[in-house]
Amino acid sequence: xxxxxxxxxxxxxxxxxxxxxxxxxxxxxxxxxxxxxxxxxxxxxxxxxxxxxxxxxxxxxxxxxxxxxxxxxxxxxxxxxxxxxxxxxxxxxxxxxxxxxxxxxxxxxxxxxxxxxxxxxxxxxxxxxxxxxxxxxxxxxxxxxxxxxxxxxxxxxxxxxxxxxxxxxxxxxxxxxxxxxxxxxxxxxxxxxxxxxxxxxxxxxxxxxxxxxxxxxxxxxxxxxxxxxxxxxxxxxxxxxxxxxxxxxxxxxxxxxxxxxxxxxxxxxxxxxxxxxxxxxxxxxxxxxxxxxxxxxxxxxxxxxxxxxxxxxxxxxxxxxxxxxxxxxxxxxxxxxxxxxxxxxxxxxxxxxxxxxxxxxxxxxxxxxxxxxxxxxxxxxxxxxxxxxxxxxxxxxxxxxxxxxxxxxxxxxxxxxxxxxxxxxxxxxxxxxxxxxxxxxxxxxxxxxxxxxxxxxxxxxxxxxxxxxxxxxxxxxxxxxxxxxxxxxxxxxxxxxxxxxxxxxxxxxxxxxxxxxxxxxxxxxxxxxxxxxxxxx
Amino acid sequence: xxxxxxxxxxxxxxxxxxxxxxxxxxxxxxxxxxxxxxxxxxxxxxxxxxxxxxxxxxxxxxxxxxxxxxxxxxxxxxxxxxxxxxxxxxxxxxxxxxxxxxxxxxxxxxxxxxxxxxxxxxxxxxxxxxxxxxxxxxxxxxxxxxxxxxxxxxxxxxxxxxxxxxxxxxxxxxxxxxxxxxxxxxxxxxxxxxxxxxxxxxxxxxxxxxxxxxxxxxxxxxxxxxxxxxxxxxxxxxxxxxxxxxxxxxxxxxxxxxxxxxxxxxxxxxxxxxxxxxxxxxxxxxxxxxxxxxxxxxxxxxxxxxxxxxxxxxxxxxxxxxxxxxxxxxxxxxxxxxxxxxxxxxxxxxxxxxxxxxxxxxxxxxxxxxxxxxxxxxxxxxxxx
Numbered sequence: 001x002x003x004x005x006x007x008x009x010x011x012x013x014x015x016x017x018x019x020x021x022x023x024x025x026x027x028x029x030x031x032x033x034x035x036x037x038x039x040x041x042x043x044x045x046x047x048x049x050x051x052x053x054x055x056x057x058x059x060x061x062x063x064x065x066x067x068x069x070x071x072x073x074x075x076x077x078x079x080x081x082x083x084x085x086x087x088x089x090x091x092x093x094x095x096x097x098x099x100x101x102x103x104x105x106x107x108x109x110x111x112x113x114x115x116x117x118x119x120x121x122x123x124x125x126x127x128x129x130x131x132x133x134x135x136x137x138x139x140x141x142x143x144x145x146x147x148x149x150x151x152x153x154x155x156x157x158x159x160x161x162x163x164x165x166x167x168x169x170x171x172x173x174x175x176x177x178x179x180x181x182x183x184x185x186x187x188x189x190x191x192x193x194x195x196x197x198x199x200x201x202x203x204x205x206x207x208x209x210x211x212x213x214x215x216x217x218x219x220x221x222x223x224x225x226x227x228x229x230x231x232x233x234x235x236x237x238x239x240x241x242x243x244x245x246x247x248x249x250x251x252x253x254x255x256x257x258x259x260x261x262x263x264x265x266x267x268x269x270x271x272x273x274x275x276x277x278x279x280x281x282x283x284x285x286x287x288x289x290x291x292x293x294x295x296x297x298x299x300x301x302x303x304x305x306x307x308x309x310x311x312x313x314x315x316x317x318x319x320x321x322x323x324x325x326x327x328x329x330x331x332x333x334x335x336x337x338x339x340x341x342x343x344x345x346x347x348x349x350x351x352x353x354x355x356x357x358x359x360x361x362x363x364x365x366x367x368x369x370x371x372x373x374x375x376x377x378x379x380x381x382x383x384x385x386x387x388x389x390x391x392x393x394x395x396x397x398x399x400x401x402x403x404x405x406x407x408x409x410x411x412x413x414x415x416x417x418x419x420x421x422x423x424x425x426x427x428x429x430x431x432x433x434x435x436x437x438x439x440x441x442x443x444x445x446x447x448x449x450x451x452x453x454x455x456x457x458x459x460x461x462x463x464x465x466x467x468x469x470x471x472x473x474x475x476x477x478x479x480x481x482x483x484x485x486x487x488x489x490x491x492x493x494x495x496x497x498x499x500x501x502x503x504x505x506x507x508x509x510x511x512x513x514x515x516x517x518x519x520x521x522x523x524x525x526x527x528x529x530x531x532x533x534x535x536x537x
Numbered sequence: 538x539x540x541x542x543x544x545x546x547x548x549x550x551x552x553x554x555x556x557x558x559x560x561x562x563x564x565x566x567x568x569x570x571x572x573x574x575x576x577x578x579x580x581x582x583x584x585x586x587x588x589x590x591x592x593x594x595x596x597x598x599x600x601x602x603x604x605x606x607x608x609x610x611x612x613x614x615x616x617x618x619x620x621x622x623x624x625x626x627x628x629x630x631x632x633x634x635x636x637x638x639x640x641x642x643x644x645x646x647x648x649x650x651x652x653x654x655x656x657x658x659x660x661x662x663x664x665x666x667x668x669x670x671x672x673x674x675x676x677x678x679x680x681x682x683x684x685x686x687x688x689x690x691x692x693x694x695x696x697x698x699x700x701x702x703x704x705x706x707x708x709x710x711x712x713x714x715x716x717x718x719x720x721x722x723x724x725x726x727x728x729x730x731x732x733x734x735x736x737x738x739x740x741x742x743x744x745x746x747x748x749x750x751x752x753x754x755x756x757x758x759x760x761x762x763x764x765x766x767x768x769x770x771x772x773x774x775x776x777x778x779x780x781x782x783x784x785x786x787x788x789x790x791x792x793x794x795x796x797x798x799x800x801x802x803x804x805x806x807x808x809x810x811x812x813x814x815x816x817x818x819x820x821x822x823x824x825x826x827x828x829x830x831x832x833x834x835x836x837x838x839x840x841x842x843x844x845x846x847x848x849x850x851x852x853x854x855x856x857x858x859x860x861x862x863x864x865x866x867x868x869x870x871x872x873x874x875x876x877x878x879x880x881x882x883x884x885x886x887x888x889x890x891x892x893x894x895x896x897x898x899x900x901x902x903x904x905x906x907x908x909x910x911x912x913x914x915x916x917x918x919x920x921x922x
Contacts, residue, residue, distance in 0.1 A: 272697045331884050336697050337611045338883040341838060344831055345879020352872035468708050468827070471701045506712050513709040517685075517702060521692040 030055035031094055034063070037081045037110050038074045045110060046119050050151050053123040059096050061127040067110055068120045075104035082107065122149030129159040134168050141171035145205070148182045174201050178209055184216070191221045199228040202235050203379050239379035244497045250386040252493025253393035254455070257448035258466045259473035259485050260400060261441035267479040268417045268437040271329060271339045275347035276470065277463025278354075279442040282320060283313035283449020284458045285354060288363045303368045306450060313446035320350075321442025325435045347463070355460040362457040371454060385454045392451055396444065401482055403440075413437055472516055478526025488527060551763050554846050555756055562752035566745035582741050587860065589748040589816045591853045596755045596809035598836045598852035599845060600802040603762050605834070606843030607771060608798050609778035614703035615806050616830035617710050618678035620820065622807025624714075625677050627727035627820040628661060629670035630738070634731050647729070648722045658720045667734060674811040675804045682803030683796065690792040690799070695781065704827045711825035726821025727814075738815050751812045755849060758805050762845050765798070774798055835875070838882045841889025850891060 033051025036044045049067070052060045066072040066083035072093070073082045081093040090099045112120065125143035128136060129152075137159075144152045156176045163169040177194035180186045186194075198206045210225040210232075217225075262276045273279075287309040294301045294308075301308070324346060332339040367385060374383040404410035415423040416433050424430045449462070456462060469492070477488025492512060499508035547555070565588070568580040597619050604610040631646040640650040644657055663669040685706060689699060717723035736743040765771050776784045777791050785791045814820045823829070833852075840851020855878070862871045882889065888896055 266697075270697075272701065328880055328884060335883075335887075337700065338887065340611075340697060340700060341831075341834060342880045342883040345835075345876040345883075348872050348876030348879070352869075352876065356869060468705065472705065475698060475701055506716055510709045510712055513705050517688065517705065520694055520698070520702060521688055524692050524694050524698065 028055070030057035030060065034081050034093055035079065037067075037072065038076055038079055040074060040076075040108070040110055042111075042113060042116060045112065045116055049116070049119050049123050053127055053151065054154065059093065061124065062096075063093050064120055064123050064127065067112060068117070068124070070109050070112075072110045073107045074110055075106050075108075077106045078104045080104065081110075118147070119149075122147040122152055125149065125152060127155070129155050129172065134165045137163075137165070137168045138171050141168060141175045144175040145171070145178045145209075148178050148209075150179060150183055153179050153183070173197055174206075181209070181221075182214055184214070188218050188220050191217065192224045195221070195224045195228050199232060202232050204236065207232055207236065236379065242378075243380040244501070245494060246380060246382065246386075248494030248497035249390060249490065250493070251496060252490035253390040254448075254452065255466075255469055255473050255493055256486055256489035257389075257393050257396065257451055258445065259470040259477075259489055260397065260482065261444035261448070262470050263474045263477065263479055263482065263485040264400075264413075264444070265438055265441035266474055267481075268413055269329070269434055270336050271332075271438075272336065272343070272471075273438075273441070274340055274344040274467070275324070275350060276343075276441070276445055277465075277467035278347045278350040279317040279321060279445035279463070280449040280452060280466060281354060281458075281460065281463040282317045282350070283446030284365070284453040284456075284462055285358060285363070285449070286313040286316045286446065287450045287453040288358075288365050288458055291366055302366070303370065305366075306368060306371070306454075309450050310447055313450045314443040315446075317446025317449070318439040318443030321445075322435050322439040324442075325438035329438065330431065330434065351460045351463075358460070360460060362459045365453040365458050367454055389451045389455065396447060397482065397486055400444070404482065409433075409436060472513070474526070476516055476519065476526055478523075478528040481528040484526055484528030547760075547763060550846060551759070554849075555760060558752055558756040558759070562749045562756070565752075566749050569745050569748075570742060582744055585748045586744050586816055588853075589744065589751050590813060591856050592748070592751040592755050593809045593813035593816070594833070594836065594856055595849035595852040596751070596758050596812070597806050597833055598840070598848040599755065599758050599762055600805035600809065601833055602837045602840075602842055602845055602848035603765070603805070604798055604802045605837060606845070606848070607766055607778060608774045608795060609781070610795060610799060611697075611700045611834065612703045612799075612802075613700045613827060613830050613834065614705075614707035615802070615833055616827075617707035617825055618682060618803040618806035619810035619813070619833075620710070620714075620822075620824035621678045621681065622674045622810030623814040623820040623824060624721060624727065624810075625664075625670055625673040625807070626811035626814045627730075628664040628673075628721075629667060630730040630733060630815060631727050632661075632665040633733065634729065637731055638729070646722070646727070648717075648725065649720075652717055654720075660720065671811075674807050678803040678807035678810075679800050682800045686796045686799040690795045693792075704830070707825050707830055708827050711822055711827070714822035714825055722821070724822065726819060728819040728821070730815065730818055733815050738818065744816065747812065747816050751816070754808060754812060758808075759845060759849065761805075765801075766845070770794070832875075835879055835882065837889075839878065839889055841892030841895070844889065844891040844895065847889050847891030851889065854890075 029051060033048050033055060036048035036051065039045075045067075049064060052063055063072060063081075063083060071084045073084070073090075074080070075082070082090050082099060083093055085091055090103060091097065092099055121143065125140050125147055128140035129144070141159075144156065153176070156172060156179065160169060160172045160176065163172055174197055177197035180190050180194040181198065195210060198209055207229055210229045213222055213225045258277075258280055261279070262273060265271055265273050265276075287306065290309040290312060291302070291305045294305050324343075328342050328346065329339055332342060371385045371388055374381050376382070404414060412423070412428045412433050413436075415426070415428055416430050416437075420430055423433075452462065452466070456465075473485060473488045473492055476492060477484030477486075495515075496508055496512055499511055502508075503511055565580055565585060568578055569582060569585050572579045574581070597615065600618075601612065601615050604612060634646065636643050638647040638650075640647050642650050645654060649657070664673070685703075689702060694702060713719050714721055714726075715724055721727065730738050732738055733743065736746070738744075766774075773784065773789055773794055776787075776789070777794060781791060810820075810824075832855075836852040836855045837848045838851070839855055840849065841847030859871065859875070862868065862874060886893060
């Protein structure tokens with residue numbers, strides 16, 4: 001009974017639509033396509049989307065966007081399509097004017113499924129090819145490249161003809177080539193030309209596209225695609241290696257920052273400072289506090305927060321370092337193993353103190369605008385924060401090198417490193433040098449903390465995650481020579497990143513550790529060992 | 538004098554310690570099992586398993602003291618040998634679960650079924666036999682220590698360098714054992730043990746027996762260490778600790794001595810780990826963490842390095858303090874205390890508790906010797922290096 005009734009109703013509606021159709025049909029391709037939404041049938045909706053997209057009507061993008069968000073409504077009774085705009089106002093899809101009177105009572109959203117969502121994506125991609133900012137157009141071209149939707153072809157041709165921005169034009173051409181390659185009707189010559197265009201792109205997407213040419217393509221096309229893939233692989237491998245090298249440099253710079261201070265204290269005093277990681281952590285927390293204060297008092301200064309934090313972190317960690325040296329380390333001279341234990345105890349205390357003061361959770365440290373974002377060189381992505389950290393490491397390194405070579409303090413430090421008792425005999429106050437060295441090493445750790453706060457979680461355990469790697473750098477590079485630390489850090493960083501793709505992150509790390517243990521066999525004092533009698537004692 | 542060379546090697550304190558351990562090994566299980574819980578002399582099962590754990594730590598501390606206190610090798614990775622022994626025992630216990638596991642697989646432990654391993658890996662073969670597992674408890678840490686020590690001592694890696702490298706060793710193992718495809722249960726480690734040699738590991742009787750065995754193992758370990766230290770071999774070790782180059786120039790093969798004592802110490806640590814695992818019921822990769830190993834060093838430092846008895850006492854003392862403080866309102870301050878202990882002991886009490894007492898008694902004896910003879914040469918060992 002119910003079935004009969006609904007069939008009857010359908011008939012009535014169908015008659016109604018037929019009655020209305022002539023008026024709409026004459027109104028143009030846009031209105032014609034729009035009217036197909038009213039049936040709320042997936043097949044009709046597909047045609048409606050493609051029709052609306054191809055119509056060139058300025059409202060097309062808005063309507064399809066509304067459909068994607070479920071804001072496109074239809075009324076079967078009045079045979080009309082509406083959408084709600086962002087202000088939740090009901091708009092007539094034909095005229096683009098707000099509906100003022102006579103809102104239909106049977107409004108229902110046009111339904112979509114997953115297949116339709118793909119159609120919508122492709123249509124939107126094609127629609128935005130010509131409008132908006134160059135970046136938006138680039139994005140749209142990229143979307144078509146991915147979807148390879150044949151319906152976008154006319155829009156692409158139009159867009160290529162109109163496009164003035166060279167970068168966008170290239171992207172559009174590549175997108176067109178991707179579509180043509182997957183188009184059954186296209187001739188072999190067109191397809192091979194398309195392969196040439198895609199090949200010039202030369203990235204992983206292009207390889208993926210060419211590796212999956214449609215199975216029904218001719219042998220010539222398939223061969224052209226395979227050749228193109230083969231020629232691209234070499235370039236890609238090179239870029240991959242460069243990207244790995246970049247990651248390695250980045251990791252190496254972080255390790256170098258963390259290890260330089262350690263190498264100085266170890267070189268001058270023979271003290272392994274197990275609390276070194278905690279000095280790094282103190283620096284990171286100093287950055288956090290500085291940023292919190294700036295946010296609360298003077299948000300305009302936020303861009304300078306790191307510049308303010310660097311000297312403060314140096315001072316905080318440096319003062320803590322000097323205090324530690326005066327209160328603990330100096331009682332343990334000649335007992336390096338004991339000072340190792342004492343500084344380990346200190347690291348427990350510092351960690352727990354920070355945990356008590358700031359909580360055990362990660363703290364949010366923001367990045368100034370000049371440190372966020374990334375840019376691309378060829379096929380590799382370079383983030384600004386990593387770039388700045390490498391630059392920063394080099395600045396710290398050069399400054400330190402200058403300090404050691406050119407200043408009085410540096411001279412005295414080198415003297416104590418080479419032969420403590422002789423230095424003392426020449427009138428150098430070794431106790432004072434020890435305190436200052438420890439302060440300097442800790443201060444540099446603090447600076448490293450500022451840099452690390454930009455790329456790692458600021459938590460009480462921050463230092464722990466770097467301390468073993470820093471030791472490795474010092475053991476590998478040798479003590480008493482800053483170059484050893486730098487070379488050691490970058491070697492380990494790059495070796496780590498090159499091993500990761502083959503062995504996985506953890507196994508790569510284990511391999512490095514084993515290699516270092518073996519390396520120590522050959523050169524027990526590291527790469528750049530100091531030579532001399534005093535060192536052997 | 539007794540005819541037994543081992544007993545002859547004992548001083549008075551050592552003999553007292555051995556007798557004390559033997560008494561504890563008998564009396565505590567008896568008080569736990571035979572005395573009704575209402576009696577004031579009863580010892581609770583909680584106490585038995587808690588102190589059983591401490592006794593295992595004491596054995597680890599003893600092993601560490603043998604190389605640090607008498608040979609100047611500060612290992613920051615002895616937890617690795619302890620954990621390896623523990624894993625060997627854990628593998629035996631896993632194989633004993635059999636069909637009682639969640640997946641009821643007769644051969645493969647639960648985690649292998651869970652990870653879709655088609656069959657038992659080769660290195661798990663044989664662990665269903667207790668004697669084989671016992672052999673591995675000693676062999677696995679021993680072999681690792683031998684290979685590692687052979688490389689390290691041969692190239693004369695000493696002092697802090699050696700400490701750092703041992704720490705790296707345990708760190709590398711930590712990373713490895715955390716991996717699922719390493720075949721040792723990954724993150725979760727080995728747990729859910731059912732029985733050992735047919736006895737339920739949870740049962741009161743088994744716990745008491747494990748306590749007694751651990752205490753006897755500590756006693757045996759102490760006697761062996763004492764015998765080594767008092768022998769000619771031990772004298773050479775002490776010479777290496779105090780002046781390595783000089784000992785080498787005198788014609789001793791320093792690296793062989795070091796390698797020998799290092800391997801022995803690792804085996805002892807492995808046995809300690811093997812006794813530890815059935816008592817706590819779990820072994821997981823966190824036992825490899827460098828912090829654990831370095832904490833074991835502080836037990837020795839607190840008790841007194843180079844005193845053997847002190848190492849064992851220090852382990853029990855520090856761990857009792859840890860249990861006491863971390864279970865109460867003082868829990869957030871425990872790390873402050875532990876950290877403070879590290880600093881205080883190294884700066885203020887470098888001889889440790891037992892070492893200081895020995896030193897004080899020796900001085901008093903020297904003062905009492907009114908005749909102008911030289912003071913008693915029993916001075917506590919100097920700090921390593």
